[in-house]
Amino acid sequence: MERLVGAWLPNGFGSVLSVFLAVVAISLPFTASRVQAAEALRPQLRSVKPNSTSVPLYSLLKLDVDLEAEYDNPFDPDQVDLQGVFTAPSGREIRVPGFFMLPYSRQSAPGEVEWLSLPGRARWEIRFTPDEVGSWRYVVSVKTVGGEATSSPGQFEVTTSDRPGFIRVSKDNPRGFAFDNGEPFWGIGENMGWYGSRKTGDYDGWLTRLAENGGNLIRVWMCSWAFGIEWDGPDGLGNYLFRQDRAYQLDWLFEKADEMGIKIILVLNNHGQLSARVNPEWDKNPYNARNGGPLARPAGFFTDAQAKDLFVQRLRYIVARWGYATNLLAWEFWNEVDLTDDYDQDAVTAWHREMAEVLRALDPFDHLISTSFSNYRREASIWSLPGMDFTMTHFYGQPPWGDQDPAKSILQRDREKRKFAKPTFTAEYGLDWSAPSAQDPRGFHLHDILWASTVSGAAASAMTWWWDNYVHPNDLYYHFRPVSEFVARIGAGSLAGEPFTARVNGVPAGRRIEAYGEKGQNGVTVLWVRDARATWAEMKQGYEPQPVSGLWLELGGLAPGRYRVLWWDTVEGRPIRETTVTVEGGAGTLILELPSFGRDVAAAIRPE
Incomplete structure (x- = not known):
């Protein structure tokens, strides 16, 4: 059973209409006080329609669910609880809640004032992202005060893709993603x-x-x-x-x-x-x-x-x-x-x-x-x-x-x-x-x-x-x-590493040059060297950092071997130079000669 409900939707209808009265068909037949377990209708799943039967890995599968049920508030799972159970090729089961929605659409062109329309009727939907390649199965169920209903099983295929998946705390580096x-x-x-x-x-x-x-x-x-x-x-x-x-x-x-x-x-x-x-x-x-x-x-x-x-x-x-x-x-x-x-x-x-x-x-x-x-x-x-x-x-x-x-x-x-x-x-x-x-x-x-x-x-x-x-x-x-x-x-794996501070040598009088770095889990050492006076505040007062050269610093704790050093222009976003250096045995100290720079410069040191 259905009735018409007037929904006042005051946002997002452009400069011509600030208020829009949409009449949408939704299943709200009785007030909560009248819907009793003994007399409520048993819910029915009329249809479950996937948006596709073949989905790339880590891409969205939508199930459009047409259901009939009695409830007062479609957003209260104690009144109506829609769920999908998805079974992976490995046999793992994933339970996903469904939800009620009004299917708006944006009609405005990119960059223009938003204009929304409501072209369709209210509906129920389940959204799922598969994380295994192969054949998946699903079953949809709904539970209300009037009882439960379960759909016939459905199936879809998941194909390979280049999508990397969800973001987690890294297993290799607990301080990174x-x-x-x-x-x-x-x-x-x-x-x-x-x-x-x-x-x-x-x-x-x-x-x-x-x-x-x-x-x-x-x-x-x-x-x-x-x-x-x-x-x-x-x-x-x-x-x-x-x-x-x-x-x-x-x-x-x-x-x-x-x-x-x-x-x-x-x-x-x-x-x-x-x-x-x-x-x-x-x-x-x-x-x-x-x-x-x-x-x-x-x-x-x-x-x-x-x-x-x-x-x-x-x-x-x-x-x-x-x-x-x-x-x-x-x-x-x-x-x-x-x-x-x-x-x-x-x-x-x-x-x-x-x-x-x-x-x-x-x-x-x-x-x-x-x-x-x-x-x-x-x-x-x-x-x-x-x-x-x-x-x-x-x-x-x-x-x-x-x-x-x-x-x-x-x-x-x-x-x-x-x-x-x-x-x-x-x-x-x-x-x-x-x-x-x-x-x-x-x-x-x-x-x-x-x-x-x-x-x-x-x-x-x-x-x-x-x-x-x-x-x-x-x-x-x-x-x-x-x-x-x-x-x-x-590489992003070079960051979220162990930070350190290095001393810069050869700094001329009147300059404050500081060097900061971190050692990444992948073995790359990142450096950022800056003129510490060249802050926005000092530059607003007229300070202009002039190119400085002849600087060098020592990095310790490196394993003996050959390293590739990339110096990076932090303003232009391009390499300044790239060289190969060797760390001899013993203390594992690397002496780096800095390129000429004005405000700051960055570097990455990677084992060959």
């Missing part, structure tokens, strides 16, 4: 938290420019003003119908980013949702008792049983809809959770422990899990949890002066986080927390944090914050290319 096929991954990117006035049309330009310059990682928020699916008062609590346009936007973003080779860290909650003080949204939060929710105060989110159940329900939907994505690097529980009101370390730690276990059980694809804090010294109790796969740092300079030496900040904080013996990197960085980096319009600090990350032991580059009002309008994407080409040349 790698794909399922063992290929190392080192992220290079920036935050792209949410869209502006053009909605997803903004991402057309942002993603294109980042990808053109070798970027491969962004960080995105499921915030109320963009991709969040649970908001808008009491009707939005546990019911995502009126934000299906936002869910579609996230569908689009994952697909677009994947086409460009860009991975996503998906932030599930932001601090303002539970704050009346810092970026406050608590007054509009559907969990707030004043809005009909279960919580009298924000901190109750971490302890209240009903709030936890609602969040677990949201996690299930998020996993069902986007867990398939191989370009999802990680789920991030919170952006800067320590800025939530009445922050309680013990309660928040216990919540992270519990929810990490829940999410791990829900996610059949076993994506990485993390969280974040505004204070980079927090929170050892959470970073030490087995459920936290990697650590992150957020760091901003203080107004009005800003961070005077960004490279030093990245080196110090990334290296400090190594004590947790997990991958780490700086996921948010800004010269000044209060405004875009107008003090440095040419992006000298962006150059510095990217190159500092290559020798800080980090598993990814530092990610600048001001993407929409600094990087893009100043077209600073070119800073990513020299780093990305260097990493491509030496």
Whole structure:
């Protein structure tokens, strides 16, 4: 049985229509109070249609499920629980949750203000990514208060492909990332938290420019003003119908980013949702008792049983809809959770422990899990949890002066986080927390944090914050290319290694030359040598680094043998020179003569 439901869809319909009333056919025949187990109709699976019967390895298989059932809320698995069980050629079974959706479509051209249409009726879908080549089988089941139904078995073939799989903590290097096929991954990117006035049309330009310059990682928020699916008062609590346009936007973003080779860290909650003080949204939060929710105060989110159940329900939907994505690097529980009101370390730690276990059980694809804090010294109790796969740092300079030496900040904080013996990197960085980096319009600090990350032991580059009002309008994407080409040349496995500091000899009076390095798991040693006075702040005051030559440094601890030394222009993104050197027996010390350089230079030393 079906009835017509009017869905008010207020977002993403262009400048002509700001509000759209769509009438969609969905199975909502009775209120929850009228649907009793004894009288409810048994659910029926009318059909299960795969989008293909042959799928390349690590590519998406969609099952379009036509079902008839009685329920009040299609997003509540206690009312209607759709699942697919996939059996691999090896006999391994993988259980994947299904989900309800409205099938939006983007009609606007790339870069234009987003225009969405709703061409079809509501439907149920299961998304699955196979990780074995060969013949797969599947069975779909649905369970409601009225009973259960199971489909006839289906089958599809998985063919070989060059897709490397999901991203994990590397088996060869516990401080780095790698794909399922063992290929190392080192992220290079920036935050792209949410869209502006053009909605997803903004991402057309942002993603294109980042990808053109070798970027491969962004960080995105499921915030109320963009991709969040649970908001808008009491009707939005546990019911995502009126934000299906936002869910579609996230569908689009994952697909677009994947086409460009860009991975996503998906932030599930932001601090303002539970704050009346810092970026406050608590007054509009559907969990707030004043809005009909279960919580009298924000901190109750971490302890209240009903709030936890609602969040677990949201996690299930998020996993069902986007867990398939191989370009999802990680789920991030919170952006800067320590800025939530009445922050309680013990309660928040216990919540992270519990929810990490829940999410791990829900996610059949076993994506990485993390969280974040505004204070980079927090929170050892959470970073030490087995459920936290990697650590992150957020760091901003203080107004009005800003961070005077960004490279030093990245080196110090990334290296400090190594004590947790997990991958780490700086996921948010800004010269000044209060405004875009107008003090440095040419992006000298962006150059510095990217190159500092290559020798800080980090598993990814530092990610600048001001993407929409600094990087893009100043077209600073070119800073990513020299780093990305260097990493491509030496191999991502050369990074996330053991950092060290080297002494530079022959430095003329008046110059401060510093050398930093790290030894990668693959035997490659990476160096970054810089004029420590040539920061954005000093250069703003008129300092111009002149070419310096005749410098040399000693590297110890190398095995005897021949090494190939590549010197790299960090601005042009090209080799300066490449030579072969020999380390004799004994102390294993290598003396390197540096090429002439002005602001900085990089090198990679590889055993032959």
